[in-house]
Amino acid sequence: MRRLLIALMTLVMATPALADCPLDLGRGTGWVVFSDHYMIAFRPDPVRVEVGEPFALILNVCTKGGDPAELVAVEAQMPEHKHTMNYKPTIVASPDGRYRAEGLVFHMPGRWEISFDVRAGEESERLSHDIILK
Amino acid sequence: MIRLLLALVLAASAATATGASAQSLLDWTEEEVRSIGRHGPWPPPPVRDPSNRISGTPAGILLGEHLFNEPRLSGDGKMSCATCHQAGRDWSDGLAKAQGTVELDRRTPSLWNVGYSHWFGWDGAGDSLWAQSIRPLLDAREMNGGAPRVGALLRDDRAFACGYEKAFGAAPGRDDELLLVNAAKALAAFQATFVSPRTPFDDFRDALLAGDRDAAARYPLSAQRGLRLFIGDASCNACHFGPRFTNGEFGDVGIPFFVRPGEVDSGRLGGLTRLAESPFNLLGKFNDDTTGENARRTRHVRRLHTNFGEFRVPGLRQVGRGGPYMHNGSFATLEDVVKHYSEVNPDRLHSDGVPLVRPLALSTDQSADLVAFLRSLDADVPPRPAVPPLCP
8 A cells, every 4th residue: 555655656746747637536536538648537527427417527638748738529429329419518617727518418328438629739639438327 | 733734834835925926026137127226216206396486385386286277278268288188187188189279290298297307398399397388378279378368367366366476475466478487387386296106117126126026026027028128128218217217308219200291390309499499498587596507408408400300208107098109199009109119110210320219020929018017107096186275
């Protein structure tokens, strides 16, 4: 346990971008997705996503190099059935640097793929994450 | 010796009973039990609609019940809400097409458990039960009433004026539009009390989750097999999800679009247009919820080309007591509905991915099992008590 703590502290101290981009959004739950350039930490609000019930996502979007990053869009679809949500989320940037994507509803059980369009300067990218809803 | 014999006989009977119950309970997997659990518990807590300040109040519910049965709200003084939504017919009318001042293109939906919905009407043009209750009052093809008629009734009829004051805390004023909205809020408060009773399925579900195999085994095998199909191979629960057996959204299940030669019912697509244009939607001034929380769906819902021909997924509680079925009353019996899903034409449904609705190709036995399951969602309804006076 002590070794793990030391390893984590070393990682945070050695990587300023990570220190500036807290991936723990509180409540002890959430996901992290990353690519070569970006990291996104997000958690739902309320914490438990229910079929047919609106929810929001709280997100931290960062670049691994520490450059400012922007969340441009959040979308979700069921890849098997090729349909999106019946609702279009809106994104609001909070003063604390986090984003809140409001108005998501997963209206069926099954696999949902959430996609995040992010941008840093001229570069943009789409990251995605699967959630199985039962 | 007699005692010993008696004990042996009792032990044998108990063993037989245990054996019988074990044989009459399917071997449900953990995953299946979890899926079945999502269809309860029942009943849910009573409805409290934050957009309606008299939701759940006894005075509001009583005013709503009187208004619901009041033919003076209609243009010709002959039609009330209860003309089509009849208590003795599970809050519908048994007709394939609703009958207003003319015959309509859609069936009268049952109002069982309507208060738990978030979209109302077959096309979801209403985003609250009170907004939806305004539509038939004003529609020239239905009650053909109007705000002045509602306003005059609430102001001039002594009993209604008294009931209104009890419900809203102030006498009815001169603003007819506001009185129309408040009458609809009382109607909604009343309709939200239509909660269907517990069913054989609920007893099975609760017993299964509690691990009470003997109690669970009382649920007929045919219904169990139908339930297994419903949550398994047939995937009915993709849309008929949750305690009410509906996700509250919309789908195109292969029912023809045409209502007359050259005329279509666009379903949800048209409903979304009407929702956006309505002064009574939850984004408007009549929403009593000042936080805006309950308007999230309305704020974020989007029009998709796939909305064309979609209709609201109906809840399935009390489904076997109703009928005709589908939004246009095109099937007379539950057996016809199951046959439709068994034989639906996939070319009609234009799905890019794995289709949600596909021909299930059910055997005769499977169809009967599915119907047996659906009928296990029915419950007898106790007679309604006499309506108390508004102001005794």
